[in-house]
Amino acid sequence: MALLQLDNISVAYDQQYILKDFNLSLEKGQLLSLLGPSGCGKTTTLRLIAGFLDAKDGSFRFEGKDYTRTPINKRNFGLVFQSYALFPHLSVYENVAFGLRIRKVKDDEIRKRVMKMLEIVSLHGFEDRFPGALSGGQKQRVAIARALVIEPDLLLFDEPLSNLDANLRVNMRVEIRRIQQELGITTVYVSHDQEECFSISDKVAVMNKGVIEQLDHPSVIFKYPKTEFVGRFIGFNNFITFTERQADGDAVLLTVNGLPFRAKKVPGMSAGMKGAIRPDDLLAGTENEISEGPNVLDGTVKVSTYLGRSYQYIVETALGEFTVNKEMLSPFENGQRIRLLVPPEKLVLVD
């Protein structure tokens, strides 16, 4: 049975529903990310789990018990905020010890646990500093130590890295994953950064307007987005709306404007009529390099930009504009006639 279970949860701010009939479940020891654009309800979901918000409807079960009306301070969940939220009037040591003092843990036991936790977050020797004298990364480590030292039943992160600079973000997310796995602690992690979520999660829930559009392993979502929204959010920039669709063995035959396409059939594939493909997966070539046939589109280069490793082209075709990336020495020219090939195994059907 799932450790955490949200059943048909609704949350509203003055009559306006932010979450409606929201469902989510999470197994013990896993790290689940909520991923979605700003304003889609990630923080709301996290605050509901933490206990800062009341559900209008639905129930929240944790370890089989009803937590829907359990007050925040009785939940034993660890929280890490985007703004760190350290206590400015307390030293690093006292910040980390805070939760233990409330739990009336003995002083020497507190000392042992705080020191061990500071060791884990690589902040040994910083006990007597005050938050004002720490860098952003160090503050976030203290915040993590403070949340972990109480041995929480669930750890909640709300965009913990978005105030850090790019390099540190990558280091910290590796760190977070390491600590999470080392301690085997069940975690819900909120971010709007796709790479961040994919790199550290066991499961990712992609959210849109208060609804989870897809919940799966990162690698599955990365390859097989279920809906157009998810596809767009994770970088499938090209969409084709087909008019006919029929099964053909392990392939799907599709047509639009009399142009035939094939897509590889995968288990659990959407029954939708939209095909999606990444700019990196689309092949581009001259009329000599790619011959006419199914899955091929004629087009004209409209815009060309240099991305560093490859060139990116916007190509005008009979089915609209396509974005394609190609590594090459000398780029296509603007206005040049080229062909695009959609590899059947890379064409993903979405709702």
Add this chain to the structure above:
Amino acid sequence: MQNKSYGLTLFTFLVYLFLLGPLILIAIASFEPSTVLKFPLTGFSLKWYKNVFEVGLFMSTFKTSVIVSLLGNFLALLLGVPAAYALSRGSFRGKNTLNAIFLSPVLIPGIVLGFTLLKFIIISLHIPIYAALLIGHTVIMLPFIIRVIGSSLSNFDFAIEEASLSLGSSRLATFFKVVLPNIRSGIIAAVLIAFLESFNNVDISIFMSGPGISTLPIQMLTYVQNYFDPTIAALSVMLMIFTAVIMFLIERLLGLSYFTKR
């Protein structure tokens, strides 16, 4: 460039002279040996300073003033801290109205407020004079307490309160362990400012004093109506020093810039 800055210096000097001149004159006049306030001095004497301590009513009203200001301060804190907290924390209907009501004593002329308090509350409820003074001074101080602490709370990061709750602390414990320590300087400032405001108050106290019970400023007013000797000047100098010490404490604790920031 040079001229311009000379002009500015001169102007600043004149402004200060205008502001401080009367205070300096009073201070000098307090050393006049004769029985009438005079300038320039006809001699030098400290006898009026001694006289301040010999006029029993000054001593008793000083005591009343201090007690009323301190007790009122305490009451105003008890009411004002939760009010300031609720006003800056919560988002509820009628918040702006409530804000306006709490701050209204600053906007309403003291005479009107004093008279209203006297007529409709003190007299109709038969409240004894001492209690009336206390109520009046609590009302004087409350808006200052709410304003200064409110300004301190507006810089307070309420996320740390949530952090405390999530770590298992109750709301009440969170208030004492996390909120209060972080607005401490605001509370000290509020207490000192409110104290000065109450201690110097005339317009409301004047309605709340009665036979034998009065505050120092009221007593001073009564005194100058009957005597013209420099006792008042000597007392004023002592009060100025008293006030200066408090301002110095505020400055030391927070820096005066604290009040000009917002």
